[in-house]
Amino acid sequence: MENLSSKYGKTLNLDKLTSYCPGCGHGIVTRLVGEAIEELGVMERTIAVVGIGCGGFSHHYMDIDAIEATHGRSPSFAVGYKLAMPENIVFTYAGDGDTCAIGLGDLMHAANKGMPITTIMVNNTVFGMTGGQMSPTTLEGQVTATSVKGRDISSQGYPLLVPEMMQSMAGVKYLARESVDSPKAIRKAKKSIRKAFECQVKGLGYAFVEVIVPCPTGLKMRVKDSYERCANEMTDYFKPQVFKDETEQGDVA
Amino acid sequence: MTQETLFLKNTETFAESLARCGVKYHFAYPITPATDVMKRMAVILPQYGGQMMQMESELAVSSALAGAACTGKLAATSSSGPGLTLMHEAIGFMCAAELPCIVFDSMRVGPGDGDILGAQSDYYVVTRGGGHGDYHTIVLAPSSGQEIADIMPHGVRLAYKYRAPVLFVLDGVSAQTTESTTLPAYNDYSAEFDTSEWAFTGTKDHAKRALITGSYTHQDGYEMNEMLRAKYEVIRNNEQMWEQEQVEDAELVVAAFGIHGRMCRDMVAKMRAEGRKVGFIRPITLWPFPDNAFEALPESVKNILVVEMNHGQMVDDVRLAVNGRVPVHFMGKTGGDQPMHTLAEMITEANRILGE
Known part of the structure; x- marks a missing residue:
């Protein structure tokens, strides 16, 4: 068998089969995160703070120290860690439920503090691990186990646009939404995730990337259909874009 | 800092004792009758190369405390009943994760929002774990400013020896009493302990470490729970004061x-x-x-x-x-x-x- 680490580097642990479901977008995002860490050469001083849910699996496929935080609190864990150990690179990785349901308060205050921390939010519009319940990013009319007639915006609100909420925060230095619906989109996502880490390596401030991904299992869809949904309905509402990029200042330390 | 005798509120004595025993990071949210601890920490910690960080809630406080504790460095927080209730999420986490830290509860009266009047109403919640699952926290209850200063080195050592949160509880009356206290000279008691065996500081000098508290099934999960039981038994047998x-x-x-x-x-x-x-x-x-x-x-x-x-x-x-x-x-x-x-x-x- 080809030595994969010579191709992908040491950060990604390719000896393990992932426990992500077939077609899950987490596998792509996990790889992009691993590649960014590898390319920046910061593996030995990078710490993953992962959330509860499928996103919590992500660190198992990277040979870096990791902390599985309490549900939604990864950003606060990262703030405490970064204060005590500013020389290390700290990133949080979690899904939409962990990041913007139970953890929205922690996320917004961590972002507003503007400490050099990187957050990756993997948005598949559903609570995947617990079996497909409505999340704050569930689309209008989307049928889930807990919105059986479709999300009713009159009482359940509109899908939450998280990076848009951070736009006015001066401490946020890199802010983007990406998707994994096509090879082209994945290449763009890779660039944004790398910038989000670079932003921290340069010590500039908070960096946030939301990645729109499919969850065929939680949505009860075929893999192909779930990627089509990702390319159409999901990204029609969650529009991929770089909201803010102030990473051109400073050198990679 | 050298040894000195000061006329201080006991909450301030608590802050001074923390800083003089090696606490570098303090996370807190204002609440009466505990706010004087974070106020004094904000002023004095920079003198020790540390920092007080005010958070947006006690949930965030205890989570940031856990994050700092993952580095092996000594961190603390201070609060009162309603704040402590919110903190129990990460206090329980730190017990499961075996992370050392110091927590201070200046006890006030009543359930619900409670009131700012001093009381001893948190005895149950601090001695019975406080959150879900089988765990305990070591709880020290000094009754004077001098005892706070005298017992703090022991509190720090307990936190590192057993890699666990150590709670200090004072009724709000004792906490707000102003009296003369001889404060010790600076000494980082956490430095007596080698944290390189367990701290999550990056893979430069060790193989990947993952902090996982969410796995109690199968044989390894069973053993993790039994390890905690055995640790509490050792504490019960050796640390009564x-x-x-x-x-x-x-x-x-x-x-x-x-x-x-x-x-x-x-x-x-x-x-x-x-x-x-x-x-x-x-x-x-x-x-x-x-x-x-x-x-x-x-x-x-x-x-x-x-x-x-x-x-x-x-x-x-x-x-x-x-x-x-x-x-x-x-x-x-x-x-x-x-x-x-x-x-x-x-x-x-x-x-x-x-x-x-």
Whole structure:
């Protein structure tokens, strides 16, 4: 068998089969995160703070120290860690439920503090691990186990646009939404995730990337259909874009 | 910082003791009667190369504390009842994750929002774990400024020796008392412990470490739970602390902690001067509860009186410790204009029991 680490580097642990479901977008995002860490050469001083849910699996496929935080609190864990150990690179990785349901308060205050921390939010519009319940990013009319007639915006609100909420925060230095619906989109996502880490390596401030991904299992869809949904309905509402990029200042330390 | 004697509020003494014993990072959210700790930490920690970080809630406070503790460095927080309730999420996490830290609870009155009046109403919540799952936190209950300063090195050592959160609890009355205290010279007691074996500092000098507290199934999960059980057993057997006086020939033993424990000294002196055979036991560790003190009571002891600033919480542990061998009486008061029993009331009750 080809030595994969010579191709992908040491950060990604390719000896393990992932426990992500077939077609899950987490596998792509996990790889992009691993590649960014590898390319920046910061593996030995990078710490993953992962959330509860499928996103919590992500660190198992990277040979870096990791902390599985309490549900939604990864950003606060990262703030405490970064204060005590500013020389290390700290990133949080979690899904939409962990990041913007139970953890929205922690996320917004961590972002507003503007400490050099990187957050990756993997948005598949559903609570995947617990079996497909409505999340704050569930689309209008989307049928889930807990919105059986479709999300009713009159009482359940509109899908939450998280990076848009951070736009006015001066401490946020890199802010983007990406998707994994096509090879082209994945290449763009890779660039944004790398910038989000670079932003921290340069010590500039908070960096946030939301990645729109499919969850065929939680949505009860075929893999192909779930990627089509990702390319159409999901990204029609969650529009991929770089909201803010102030990473051109400073050198990679 | 060198040794110095200052006239301080005990919350300020707590902050000074933390900083002088090596705490570099303090996370907190304002709440009466604990805010003076974070206020003083904000001023003094930069002098020690550290920082006080104000967070947006006590949930975030305890989470940031856990994040800092992952580095192996010494961090602390301070709060009062309602804040402590929110903090229990990450306190339980740190017990499962085996992370050292110091937590201070300046106890106030009442459930719900509570009120700012001092009380001893958090005895149950601090000695029974506080959150979900099987765990305990070590709980120290100093009763004066000097005892805070004197016991802090021990508190830091306990946190690192057992890799666990150590809680300090003071009733809000003791916490807000202003008195002269001799503060120790600076010494980082956490530096006595090697954290490189477990801290999550990056894979430069060790293979990947993952902090996982969410796996209790299968054999490895079972063993993790059993390891915690064994650790608590060691703590129970080795770390009980209490103060006692004139128990040897006592007919009545008064048991109290915090401000009431401190009052016991005057109470026993006064009653002994009147020929009454009274002694006292003042628990210093609330968990582990000093069972040994009560198991060793002499035959002369016919009654125990427990005095608390609540409706009867520590009294349960006294009853468990004596296991029916001695009648246990209780007097407690909380809230109102005078949120505790006076020395005169304690003596009257003791005399009534002695006269029975």
